[in-house]
Amino acid sequence: MRIAESVTLTGQLVIRWAEKHVNDYLNKALNTDDVDYVIAIDTDSVYVNMEKVVERFQPKNPVAFLDQFCAKGMEPILTNAYSNLQNIMGCPNNRMVMAREVIADRGIWTAKKRYILNVHNNEGVQYAEPKLKIMGIEAIKSSTPEVCRDALKSIFKTIMTKGESEAQREIESFRQEFYKMTPEQIAFPRGVNNLRKWASSNTVYVKGTPINTRAALLYNTQLKQHGLTREYESIKEGEKIKFLMLKTPNPLRENVIGFPDKLPPEFGLHPYIDYKLQFEKTFVDALKLVFNAINWNIEETNTLESFFA
DSSP states (O other): HHHHHHHHHHHHHHHHHHHHHHHHHHHHHTTOOSSOOOEEEEEOOOEEEEEEHHHHOOOSSSSHHHHIIIIIIIHHHHHHHHHHHHHHHHHHSOOOOOOOOOEEEEEEETTEEEEEEEEETTTTTTEEEEEEEEEOOGGGGTTHHHHHHHHHHHHHHHHHHHHHHHHHHHHHHHHHHHHTHHHHHSSSSEEEEOOOHHHTTTTEEEETHHHHHHHHHHHHHHHTTTTTTTTTTTOOTTEEEEEEEOOOSSSTOEEEEEESOOOGGGOOGGBOHHHHHHHIIIOOOOOOOHHHHHHEEEEEEOOOHHHHO
């Protein structure tokens, strides 16, 4: 327990040590007093607001300037800081090395370890066009449908480079496309486990069954009831599936259905697919976290000003 605790406390110490010396260096370089230039710290990262540095020196190429400012100023400061920490802690060797990673002009944090950065330079590689660095956001999760992941990345780019109204129009445009897509395109991708544990011979599934497992068990039952076990493969333990939300009432009398690759038309469930709910859960919910962080609205809202415009 003591060793485990020491690892955690050492990690906290070394990243806060970097935060302290970054702030000390920038306050000295900018002739400021006790200004906090660090936006956030993470397990092995320090995110620094360099706006005042650019304002102070007015470089023609801010990205190139910051690249050199970090290489010749901040990195040596951190190297020296960790060398001093090594001596203070009595360590035989200094294993702590920090180097500049990205230079971005915009960033959005929705929570710890969840952010989007508009990156111009990554570890010394200058991009002709900025690229997004997305961490912990729904757009990069495999549980989000691929069509939604692509659309989310596009809208994140619009957020970074344009405005609220442009993002709202892009959302509405994708909504119209989404409603025309096939069930297979908009379904949630998931894995299924413990089918036997949750199965019931009387009620198909027991109370408390996870929604993806419930969707899989309903699919297998429908295959048998419609006599389709020769035409379609059943879902087996550990397989990947897709599942959809359904409008109720419907012939299945359930609000969800799963399938391996294709929703059999013989089930008669296509007219009951809840496209609106699918859009909210697969796309809008992921956007809300980002839009809330920057105080934007998902949809355009009417105001008195817009009424008289």
